[in-house]
Amino acid sequence: MAYVGGKGNCFTRVIGAMPRHTVYIETHLGGGAVMRAKRPAPRQIGIDADERVIACWRERGAPCELVHGDAIAFLKQFQFTGGELVYADPPYPAEVRSGSYRYRHDYREEDHAELLxxxxxxxxxVLISGQPSRLYNEKLIAWRCMEFGSGGRRGGRRELLWANFSEPLTLHEPAKAGATFRDRERSKRRLSTIQRKVERMGAAERTLFVEWLAATYPGHVKRLENEIA
Ligand SMILES: C[S@@+](CC[C@H](N)C(=O)[O-])C[C@H]1O[C@@H](n2cnc3c(N)ncnc32)[C@H](O)[C@@H]1O
Incomplete structure (x- = not known):
């Protein structure tokens, strides 16, 4: 399922920005590049208004509950408890489209406004994918906005990712954080160097090291303790 606006080239960036969550809701599933690549949460829900999209997922087996319906209607009736992450990748607004393509189910300006x-x-x-447009820039002005190219090594379009939260202390998949593959490999290497050093420490030295970590990064430790409890 290749989609105009599909996240096949930049799904790692989206996943790398995700905070820890227990319920994952992807409101405009399409080919679901993000849904397919992310580490599953205990509960996952994928919604799409196009019955062909849903049928395709049913044939292939989906890593989520599938909902054939309207994203706005679904969100209005869902009982949120706070542990959810909603990721929305709606059809692009007409003003940012380079071609004359249409989705089988599309959005008018007022649908975009209602969704936002x-x-x-x-x-x-909440995380929202999109491209710079008047409506999105205006409605999401108070949100944190990350920017990256969606064309992989070939560069390509500017892709924006808006978040209604500040940079999370605990990520859903820390290994996917980082702007490029090279960044992620570098950080993997740095981490394994530190791990080897910690493993070589004696008990007393390791205790001192852990105490230093806890004193220096109390926010991280508290969040992890809460998540484990
Ligand atoms: C930009 S595509 C999503 C691409 C997807 N992120 C991927 O990686 O392939 C937008 C999707 O929204 C769906 N859609 C359109 N209107 C919708 C609505 N009202 N509710 C839910 N989904 C809708 C379209 O059928 C399409 O699959």
């Missing part, structure tokens, strides 16, 4: 207002009202973490 609803997403802004949710009491959970």
């Amino acid at each position: 207002e609803l997403l802004a009202s949710l009491s959970c973490h």
Whole structure:
């Protein structure tokens, strides 16, 4: 399922920005590049208004509950408890499209506005993919905005990812954080150097090291303790 606006080239960046969550809701599933690549959460839900998209996922087996329906209607009736992460990748607004393509189910300007207002009202973490456009820039002005190219090594379009939360202390998949493959490999190497050093320490030295970590990064430790409890 190749999609115009599919996240096949930049799904790692989206996943790398995800905070820890227990319920993952992808509201405009399409080919679901992010859904397929992310580490599954205990509960995952994928929604799409196009019955062909849903049928395709049913044939191939989906890593999520599938909902054939409208994203806004689904979000309005869902009982949020706070542990959810909603990821929305709606059809691009007409003003940013380079071609004349249309989705079988598309959005008008007022649908975009309603979706953004609803997403802004949710009491959970929300990530929204899109391209710079008047409406999105205006409605999401208070949100944190990350920018990256979506064309892999070939560069390509500017892709924006808006978050209604500040940079999370605990990520869902820390190994996928980092701007490029090289960044992620470098950080993997740095981490394994530190791990080898810690493993070589004696008990007293390791205790001192752990105490130093806890004193220096109390926020991290508290969040991890809460998540484990
Ligand atoms: C930009 S594509 C999603 C691409 C996807 N992220 C990927 O990686 O392939 C937008 C999707 O939104 C779906 N869609 C359109 N209107 C919708 C609505 N009202 N509710 C839910 N999904 C809708 C379209 O059928 C399409 O699959």
